[in-house]
Amino acid sequence: MRVEQLEYVVAVTRHGSLRRASESVHLSQPALSEAITRLESELGVVLLDRRRSGARISREGLELLPHLEAVLESVARLREAAGDRTQANRVLRLGTVGTATSTLLTPALRDLSAEHPDTRVEVVNTRQDPIDAGLLDGSLDLGLVNVLEGDDPPAGLYDVPLLAGPTVAVLPHDHPLAGRASVDVADLRAEPFVAMREGYLMHRLAVRLFGDTWPRVLTSTDGAELGKAMVADGAGLTVLPAFSVAGDPLERAGVIVQRPVTGLDTTVSLALRMRRTPRIAPHVRHLRDALTTRARAVTGPPG
Incomplete structure (x- = not known):
């Protein structure tokens, strides 16, 4: 069970439909529905009433809604209380296909270390499919992948162009x-x-x-x-x-x-691949910003 899955159910309740909920969390409808289906399987209840006209929260989902909201409120309080301190001893894992290491990655890691010396980064050199899988299951925080024109990231992920x-x-x-x-x-x-x-x-x-x-x-x-x-x-x-x-x-x-x-x-383009989530953890945001800033320095100002 992931916090994001609970947030998706609450989003469907608040917005009244799967379509509007998917727009609010910046996730495709199939990916949102699949995430909730996995949660339903884990809990053993039907949370969405799926019909041809659309999907809405089910009666069982409405009964569980106060509990879901209570969990999310507790998580929010925990995050607020801990702040960046929870990230001090956490290792940020970045998967990379091993390109632009000297041009982009190494300088960005130096920048990150200077700005946030307590952030630890583990660089995992692997192929694109394991990077996508790691981002989706949470074992990786960010990915650096090469893409050709027309390549789209898997559902639940999105790309930030770099080089x-x-x-x-x-x-x-x-x-x-x-x-x-x-x-x-x-x-x-x-x-x-x-x-x-x-x-x-x-x-x-x-x-x-x-x-x-x-x-x-x-x-x-x-x-x-x-x-x-x-x-x-x-x-x-x-x-x-x-x-x-x-x-x-x-x-x-x-x-x-x-x-x-x-x-x-x-x-060939180099993209920073990330998981779609309502909140980006501070340490992930710091490395994302370091990489995008370095990429702009490499390519120069637009125009």
């Missing part, structure tokens, strides 16, 4: 292709290639890039950070978002370089 840029080839600095202004798909097919494992957006993009004809020598790995390290060590070439390479220590040291890929005009 966007082209896809580039990543090469060792002394590779023969590094002397060119750009490389093409045929160049990449002829070289050993370091691909991201299935489940990463860059794997999807590589499928688009190579079609049925992949490089003969192929290595798969987890995440951009390992990919760049393997390129630096001579395991092959790879493709990544430009913002994942710019400012990376390996690029700053001149170990790896990036080059445009001829004919590949796909833009």
Whole structure:
């Protein structure tokens, strides 16, 4: 049972319909209905009277309403009394696909540490599906994911855009292709290639890039950070978002370089993925603000 589920039932009661309640909590109707269904299953009662004309609070729900409101009032008093002190010893968990670490994440964590020194952050490097699952079940507080145009977050989650840029080839600095202004798909097919494992957006993009004809020598790995390290060590070439390479220590040291890929005009965006909830905990809000502020510093003012 989650506090948000109780809030959803109260919202349906106050607004008189599932549609208006979903608008008030910024959650889709199917996601709101599913959350209440899980609560109904756990409590063993029917809380919503679902009809073709819409869904409203049931008789059993009305009987339980005072108890639900009492719980929410107690939670509100607890949060107010504790304030930020409850977050002092709590570890904030951020899932990331491992991109823009040097460009965005590390500077944002430094900013957060300077502004809120008691906040502890655990960075979990993983694929996008586990990030989405962790956000939905509460085991992760925030996520950093790569998205393509048209990609939508799962129900119950939403994205805050941070960075966007082209896809580039990543090469060792002394590779023969590094002397060119750009490389093409045929160049990449002829070289050993370091691909991201299935489940990463860059794997999807590589499928688009190579079609049925992949490089003969192929290595798969987890995440951009390992990919760049393997390129630096001579395991092959790879493709990544430009913002994942710019400012990376390996690029700053001149170990790896990036080059445009001829004919590949796909833009990749980095988004901060969050759970839809009526309240954002202070420590989550602090890291969100640090990331969005850093993103604006990277991209510059709009216009």
